[in-house]
Amino acid sequence: MPQSDDPKLRVAILGCTGSIGRQALDVCAQHSDLLEVVALSAHGKTKELVDAARTHHVACVAVTDSSHATDPILAELPKGTELLFGADALAHIVVRDDVDCVLNAVVGAAGLTASYETLRSGKRLALANKESLVVGGDVLMPLARPGQMLPVDSEHSAIFQCLVGEERNPIHAIWLTCSGGPFYGRTHDELAGITAADALRHPTWSMGPKITIDSATLMNKGLERIEAMHLFGVPMEQITVLIQRESKIHSMVEYEDGSVIAQLGASDMRIPIQYAFSYPNRWDAPCSRVDFREIASLSFGAPDMETFRCLALAERAGIEGGTYPCVLNAANEVAVHALLNDECSFTDIACLVERALDAHVREEAESIEQLRDVDAWARSFTAHALKALARS
Numbered sequence: 170m171p172q173s174d175d176p177k178l179r180v181a182i183l184g185c186t187g188s189i190g191r192q193a194l195d196v197c198a199q200h201s202d203l204l205e206v207v208a209l210s211a212h213g214k215t216k217e218l219v220d221a222a223r224t225h226h227v228a229c230v231a232v233t234d235s236s237h238a239t240d241p242i243l244a245e246l247p248k249g250t251e252l253l254f255g256a257d258a259l260a261h262i263v264v265r266d267d268v269d270c271v272l273n274a275v276v277g278a279a280g281l282t283a284s285y286e287t288l289r290s291g292k293r294l295a296l297a298n299k300e301s302l303v304v305g306g307d308v309l310m311p312l313a314r315p316g317q318m319l320p321v322d323s324e325h326s327a328i329f330q331c332l333v334g335e336e337r338n339p340i341h342a343i344w345l346t347c348s349g350g351p352f353y354g355r356t357h358d359e360l361a362g363i364t365a366a367d368a369l370r371h372p373t374w375s376m377g378p379k380i381t382i383d384s385a386t387l388m389n390k391g392l393e394r395i396e397a398m399h400l401f402g403v404p405m406e407q408i409t410v411l412i413q414r415e416s417k418i419h420s421m422v423e424y425e426d427g428s429v430i431a432q433l434g435a436s437d438m439r440i441p442i443q444y445a446f447s448y449p450n451r452w453d454a455p456c457s458r459v460d461f462r463e464i465a466s467l468s469f470g471a472p473d474m475e476t477f478r479c480l481a482l483a484e485r486a487g488i489e490g491g492t493y494p495c496v497l498n499a500a501n502e503v504a505v506h507a508l509l510n511d512e513c514s515f516t517d518i519a520c521l522v523e524r525a526l527d528a529h530v531r532e533e534a535e536s537i538e539q540l541r542d543v544d545a546w547a548r549s550f551t552a553h554a555l556k557a558l559a560r561s
């Protein structure tokens with residue numbers, strides 16, 4: 170990884186207009202002596218994409234939603250900037266000769282192919298898109314050589330950091346921390362009537378809408394358990410979800426001798442994003458440091474899996490494995506989209522996901538093409554279930 174005398178790390182940021190993408194651009198601006206942004210993608214926010222392309226003088230941009238191909242603002246891209254359209258554009262970006270590292274900050278299963286192609290190309294994958302591993306971990310992990318895939322998800326970055334230097338020591342347990350979301354402590358009845366606006370008020374993190382809803386249902390933690398199984402090669406039962414309300418402990422690893430190593434820091438994603446670029450080195454902090462004297466207490470608890478049923482459904486899908494996590498994820502994406510559009514209730518999300526899992530017949534997860542088909546089936550099934558729910 171570059172130090173001050175080394176060539177800069179040349180980075181492509183997929184999903185540069187989102188919460189992670191914008192913070193990654195900030196990290197790149199703060200460390201412009203070490204990082205160079207060479208390619209960017211956005212789905213529909215072409216104005217923001219053009220602004221970022223101009224600021225960072227990038228060589229290539231992609232607009233993955235082709236319906237934006239005629240946006241007049243694209244004419245304001247600097248002369249010579251390569252402009253690509255459509256979902257396939259991401260695969261073109263990741264194999265460019267001038268890209269060393271791909272930050273995948275796309276939301277949802279739409280990020281899967283880019284992760285796959287990045288690993289196949291041998292380049293570093295800074296992975297925020299947890300859905301890639303949830304859906305395709307069985308296909309992706311065999312492609313990743315040690316140190317090639319750097320997790321950006323805060324908990325997984327924390328676990329990764331707790332494992333550095335401990336390669337010869339088996340993991341006894343992973344303590345996967347969880348804020349508990351905005352509805353921590355509520356009963357099932359108290360979740361009725363919750364609106365998308367309520368669920369979008371996360372207590373500790375500022376994030377994009379999809380992951381914020383997932384945090385409120387605890388599906389996010391369910392997805393993260395599956396993500397951790399793949400990344401760290403441990404079974405579900407060794408990954409314990411721990412409520413840590415302040416989001417200051419980002420996760421912990423317990424070893425056989427009873428020692429527990431934790432990673433702590435600000436609730437600011439620029440730290441794990443930067444670490445995925447700087448590993449195995451550490452650079453100057455990209456955000457304010459925590460003064461632990463000012464934190465009155467750190468509180469812990471256990472999640473309520475009966476009330477927050479998405480966590481239990483993700484456990485079921487993760488243990489069953491194969492194509493079940495793909496179905497879990499696709500059904501959840503459809504249901505979360507419906508909540509955000511006021512087409513279903515907060516508690517419907519778990520019902521819709523459960524129906525899709527019940528209807529699915531498991532297969533081994535073997536290829537990206539197969540997973541695309543299973544994903545499409547689960548989306549179509551859940552869209553129909555949603556319509557039936559609206560009629561009932």
Ligand SMILES: NC(=O)C1=CN([C@@H]2O[C@H](COP(=O)(O)OP(=O)(O)OC[C@H]3O[C@@H](n4cnc5c(N)ncnc54)[C@H](OP(=O)(O)O)[C@@H]3O)[C@@H](O)[C@H]2O)C=CC1
Nearest residue numbers: 184186187188189211212213214275276279297298376377
């Ligand atoms: N935000 C956070 O703090 C954290 C996020 N993550 C993970 O990082 C990923 C990104 O999350 P976040 O930044 O919050 O999400 P946002 O919704 O804020 O941003 C998503 C990005 O993906 C683009 N995008 C949307 N749909 C598609 C598509 N179909 N194909 C290609 N690109 C698309 C968007 O483009 P446009 O804006 O142009 O529509 C945008 O650039 C998720 O997987 C999330 O789980 C993990 C840990 C923390």
Ligand SMILES: CC(=O)[C@@H](O)[C@H](O)COP(=O)(O)O
Nearest residue numbers: 322323347348349350384389
């Ligand atoms: C910042 C990050 O990594 C998110 O995934 C975060 O963990 C969400 O908070 P919850 O712990 O509430 O799911």
Ligand SMILES: [Mn+2]
Nearest residue numbers: 322323324393
């Ligand atoms: Mn996380």
